[in-house]
Amino acid sequence: MSTSGVASISARPVVRRRHPFLGRALPYLLSMPALLACIGIMVPFAMALWYSLERYNLAFPTTRGFIWFGNYVSLFKDATFWNTVVVSMTYTVLTVGLELLLGLGIALLLWRRSLVTNVLSVALMLPLMVAPAIASMMWKLMTNANFGILSYFVSLLGVHDFKWASAPQSAMFTVVMVDMWVYTPFITILLLAGLRGLPRQPFEAAELDGVPGTFVFFRIMLPMLLPYILTAGLFRMLDSIQQFDIIYSMTQGGPGDTLMDFQVQAYTQAFIFTNIGRASAILMVLWLITYVLSNVFVKNWLRLRERARGGV
């Protein structure tokens, strides 16, 4: 922001001259505590990297030792690890894909303001405010085989004895549903704000010219909404690939290893099999994925943030 030259020329030297050292050190002083917090996080991160290169099992403390990439090699040779990869990918693709579709659909429904849509967009915030772990337990109550209301509903539809999270065939479906319940509102809120921020002229022009609705949707609205869809999708992807709360509080990764995604598998390795080295190696693989994804996300997000702040 440019100021009238006089004010800034006369103001700055006066301000700076009083404490020449303090003036230059100020930003560092102000951010010092946050910097320490940063370093505080870097230390355990470095330790995790070290653990992942060690043979480190709490049950056999005497065998602890540095083994280079031994944990990684044994991981990549192990079918359970590839199962973990597949489970995580499936969960991520299903949740993000379905939530984007549903979220966009709901955002379109709520686009036009009315009493109903205003009330509904406030109500939609509620699931988002529920802790994912608690949401999972709520759905566990509703899908209980003996008294669950949802079990009752599907039995009305003629499906008796539907086992929800306790059968391998439907476990993934159940946790994806809980994830959708919690997080679709997030996508809706973001896309709805995006929709309401779009310029009106293209839509009015299209209406005047009698352009068909599908054309307006695919060629005008979607391209303009794309930055929002990308940001929302990437953000959710980052969360889904490392999902723990919902899966762990629903089935602890079971039945069998149907729902053993990265973090649940790592937790199991660390706290059931006390194999810290292996758990750390799994988490390092996951970290690498999230690191790449988060860089893409941050780039998109900063562009969107810049635009929302009137920069572009």
Place this chain on the structure above:
Amino acid sequence: MTVKFALRAVALTVVGLFFLFPLFWVVLMSFMSNADILRNPPSPFFSPTLHNYIALVSGELHTNVGTQTVNYMLNLFNSTVLSAFSVILSLILGVPAAYAFARYKFRLGEDMAFTLLSFRFAPPLLVLLPLLMIFQSIGLYDTYFGLVWVYQLITLPLVLWIVRGYFEDVSEDIELAYRLDGHSWLSTFFHISIPLAKPGIAAAALLSFIFAWNNFIFALILGSSGVQPVTVGAFAFVTASAIEYGQVAAALVFSIMPTLVLATFTQRYLVEGLSLGAIKG
């Protein structure tokens, strides 16, 4: 046209049902006796009872295998303490830093802002495993202090990035004008900068409180029952056998009410924070 209207109405109803029914039903269950819960077919008409809540508040659960004591109120207290102190600490650490990032261009600032952001997206267990070892050896395991410290992983990036955006919107000229009147930097910061960024600070505080409250994995790993919040407490409760389901429902309602009430009354602050500032509310 009427067909289109009807379709829209049906779609809105389905959406409303999908997202609100679970909340509605669990609240209803929390007022049911076990007999009402187990009734087939289930019915929304029953004589409501406060029995479940009374049992939870008193901490004595009467089950068919005898009386069990569960200190769920302690979990609620822990959640409150952990979330409140995490937010306060984050504001103390984060607001000055956010101001520095917004006002002064310095290399370290950008690096730090992004490092903290990237840890927001890193798998929490990765840091929690080594932290568990550290905490156990220096005696921070199972303490409020240790948990509040680790909760900064969630709350600090939120405060930094949301508040930073607000400081960037405050014109530097106002600050300089105030300083020309002879006020110190500190007084300018407290009397001009902070009040102007207040909506952002409020939004950041609210959102970090809610995220801290909803956290599950940190306390699952770094604390035992003495300091664990409602999320972990409820999990222990659900997995414990021979517990009445009405009491489970009541426990879940207890744990979600604070954030739901908070969110309902402050929802206009939340939209912007939820999008990490990508949308100006």
